[in-house]
Amino acid sequence: MEPLPFDKENIIKVVASNAPPSQLFEILSQWESDACLRSAGSGSPETGAGDPEMLCLYYTGFFFAHLLTKQIPEARALTQRMPETLKNQDSSLQNCLTLLRAIWQNEHTQVYQILRDLPWPETLQSLVKRYESFFQDQTLIAVSNSYEAIRPAVAAKYLGLDPQAADKADPSIIQKFTNCGWTWNSETRLLHPSPITVPPTDPQPTSGIRETMSMLGNR
Amino acid sequence: MASIRALVSRSAKLQQFAERSDEKYDGQIQELVASLRQSLSDQTLNFAANDPAVLDNFDPAADAITYLILLRLQIQTLQESSQQKIPTALLPSGTLWPKAVHYIKGFNPVQVRYVGNEWRQLIELVAHAAQSVSQPLLATKIIRDAMLRLDPSCSVFTSTHLLFVRLCLHAKSYGCALPILDKYICHFPGFTERGLSKSSPVLCARHETSAAFITARSGLSAPLTWRDQSRYFLYGGMIYMALKEWNKASHFLELVMSMPSLGPISMIMVEAYKKWVLVGLIEAGKLRPTPKTIAPNVLKIYQSIARPYLNLAQAFELGDLKRLNAEIDAAVQIWRDDNNMGLVSQVKDSLSAHALAGIKKIFAAITVSELSGQALSLPDNVEAAESEIASLIMSGSVSATLVHSPDHPEATRLRFPSDSALSRSSQELQVQNKLENEGRILEALIEGVKKRNQVLGLGPEYIDHLRMAQNWGASGDGFAIMGEDTGLEMDEDIMGDQT
8 A cells, every 4th residue: 555645744644543553653664764854854845854843743653653562672763763953952852752761761650740741742642642541551451460469559650640549548549440350458458459461462372372283293 | 769669668578478488488588688788788778878757667566677777777877977886866865766766665576586686786776875874764674675575585695684684773773674584594595506506497487485596696695705694693683682682682693603613713703702691691691501503612712702791691690789780890891892881781780680580499478678688789778679679570571479568568578479370371372472483483494404405415415425325336225315304304413413
């Protein structure tokens, strides 16, 4: 399929779409050469050479597409590929760098702060929200499998909820956890996470084994 | 214009033959290539040498040969007039760049087998053009797709492989290299065709292996040396390291370290050994056993040159953070000179995870405050230590669970589940992944062994051996050795010697 032309309108359309992360990544990665050419100064007559606003929008969107597809080392490489002048001038690209550092260092509280409190362009708001929700889900799975018992304040910190309210056993917060299958012991004031197993993408988990075994048998 | 019409109609005629037999198609392509080359030397194509618009009359998917010959002619003309290897028009902002990219994105993979030299040179020019304006990224993806279009298996090592991984490293476009790096290389031009050359296959036919048409004579690869192979695997290993795929990185580095060497070993091999030591520490938490394919004298050289790395490994294996820091500080300049500073800092970061794995062998459960004294690289503050341990568990580096105590934060316990307590589904998943991976490797290996067996069976050494065997009165038995199963046994014997 012929890729969409690389212009601001299409970038906005793609980053605001609800396309699956892999598809989002694929579309945006097809534009990287165009972005690279444009950043070198060969812009279109309409947008002018460079067009920093469009490029920043593109690179920020592509950065989030990496995060949504769990390609953290590649996201880091992308930040090294971004044109230096853009990185130094644009606040959303600088936010990306700060966010990457927080993710890299497993600073969950900071990740939520960066996503919620730092200024992101209006056109990227839906993508930022989408990543926040994704990050929360991933962390919930990780915490569920890492803790047998956890204080509500610590769990709240991991999931970007209010730790003070959680410490006071705020029913609305406790309910958020119990809705995920966790149990609440009001005597010990501890939450007991229930491990979450992510279903494999293959609908028949043993089909791979069967194929491999039959292949080995043929030899 | 009449000449362009003639070229167009000649190229269109070729298409009619594509539907017919391989032999007829082959004959027509050869005829076209010969006549175009003749026209080049007669200079009768000069009318098209300066006008990029001429190329618009041709479609790379259907007229790959004519398009390529004309494009090369235009580039050559500019090279000669400007005295530059990369003319301005071929740079990414130039007029010929989009034509070259259009071609590389859509060329006919069968037709280019007949113009291998021109195809490879175009790929090289595009790579150099992108690099010359410090934008190697512009060439990475199109070259990768071109390699896969020419040979979807990418099982024959070519000079383009090396050019491509180098470009990816320059561009810091690591993920882009994976579709090539993850393919198994089974053939090396120059060796493979020794056995196949007598039959000279029809290039346009469907072949079981791309080794039939990517040969030393095809021009699809420049001449290669063992240094090129070493570099490819070293650079590939570096890409895997950047993506934290330590196991694959280690495998690639081992291939470089194990290169047979008659004379002195190369610096590439030493470089691979140094990185391999660090990758082993990050991945396995210890100095991995050296591959048995490395000769003892070569290993001694590695060990003497890479002494600071072995000292570092020793401190790491002891779990002694103080000594590890001292070893790191003592050789800062060495890590910097070797471009290994990043890896060394990752070695230090991975100490906690490996220290915890060691503690798991002793304790079934331990409090975080007790642990701070055991695993020396954890922070003194209990909450910070817990947070770090939680990160290690969440990332999958440590298999354990944390249990908060109702009253005291210091009393948070770390529990190590026994292997039998691991969920059945996760065990099954692990086995499934391992089997699938082994299956893929086995399939690639068997294909490679089959081809190698065929090549060896047709090789002069083997024919000599057969002749001698016949002289010894054992005629008739010789050909049985060429059978598939016997070849596999022979290979198993070779492997047996190595283990």
